[in-house]
Amino acid sequence: KNEVEQSPQNLTAQEGEFITINCSYSVGISALHWLQQHPGGGIVSLFMLSSGKKKHGRLIATINIQEKHSSLHITASHPRDSAVYICAVSPSYNTDKLIFGTGTRLQVFP
Amino acid sequence: GAVVSQHPSRVICKSGTSVKIECRSLDFQATTMFWYRQFPKQSLMLMATSNEGSKATYEQGVEKDKFLINHASLTLSTLTVTSAHPEDSSFYICSPGRDGPDTQYFGPGTRLTVL
Numbered sequence: 454k455n456e457v458e459q460s461p462q463n464l465t466a467q468e469g470e471f472i473t474i475n476c477s478y479s480v481g482i483s484a485l486h487w488l489q490q491h492p493g494g495g496i497v498s499l500f501m502l503s504s505g506k507k508k509h510g511r512l513i514a515t516i517n518i519q520e521k522h523s524s525l526h527i528t529a530s531h532p533r534d535s536a537v538y539i540c541a542v543s544p545s546y547n548t549d550k551l552i553f554g555t556g557t558r559l560q561v562f563p
Numbered sequence: 564g565a566v567v568s569q570h571p572s573r574v575i576c577k578s579g580t581s582v583k584i585e586c587r588s589l590d591f592q593a594t595t596m597f598w599y600r601q602f603p604k605q606s607l608m609l610m611a612t613s614n615e616g617s618k619a620t621y622e623q624g625v626e627k628d629k630f631l632i633n634h635a636s637l638t639l640s641t642l643t644v645t646s647a648h649p650e651d652s653s654f655y656i657c658s659p660g661r662d663g664p665d666t667q668y669f670g671p672g673t674r675l676t677v678l
Contacts, residue, residue, distance in 0.1 A: 486667055488669075493671075493672075494601075494654055494656075494672040494674065495669070495671045495672060496656065496669040496672075497669075498667040498669070501667060539606070539607070549597075549660060550609065551597070551607075551609070551658075551667075553606040553608075554606060555605065555606045556606060
């Protein structure tokens with residue numbers, strides 16, 4: 454079993470829909486990251502969380518440390534949001550390391 | 564914000580040749596560089612961690628003699644895939660050690676195809 458699990462693996466949506474991507478992890482962490490990987494492969498950091506909630510534009514990330522769970526929400530989705538969204542955690546035993554989930558492939562259709 | 568560059572972005576080579584991938588941190592000094600590999604439709608896997616001026620630390624299962632890492636300066640780390648084989652075809656990504664609490668930078672990646 455992977456230490457970081459994401460769901461769903463694939464997600465399609467119509468433009469304007471509210472989207473939720475979930476991440477569960479099994480190790481103690483110092484931080485959790487949400488990353489966006491574009492079709493060309495480039496990776497952009499969206500959020501780094503250690504508690505609570507963060508918001509940036511139409512993106513919201515939440516984390517529940519007790520339940521070892523995080524969610525990434527996209528409001529008013531747009532075709533340009535189509536990408537792979539990756540959850541990654543920095544484990545407490547090695548805070549420089551990142552353990553990645555397998556990603557959620559999102560396609561938003563106009 | 565900080566920028567990380569990788570060169571080349573794409574390389575196709577024959578089996579048996581060596582390929583060098585450069586990773587540069589342009590706006591800050593990176594004492595640590597992480598090298599990841601990503602196979603199609605799989606997650607990123609850490610290959611090795613390099614520290615400026617010292618030997619790299621390799622993850623289990625990664626051959627240090629095959630994947631040579633050099634971190635000679637605070638702005639440049641290189642990964643050389645020696646005697647490349649088709650199974651080495653992958654997407655290689657570098658990432659400097661975090662510079663602050665809310666930043667995690669990644670290079671744009673190098674797609675290696677070994678024929």
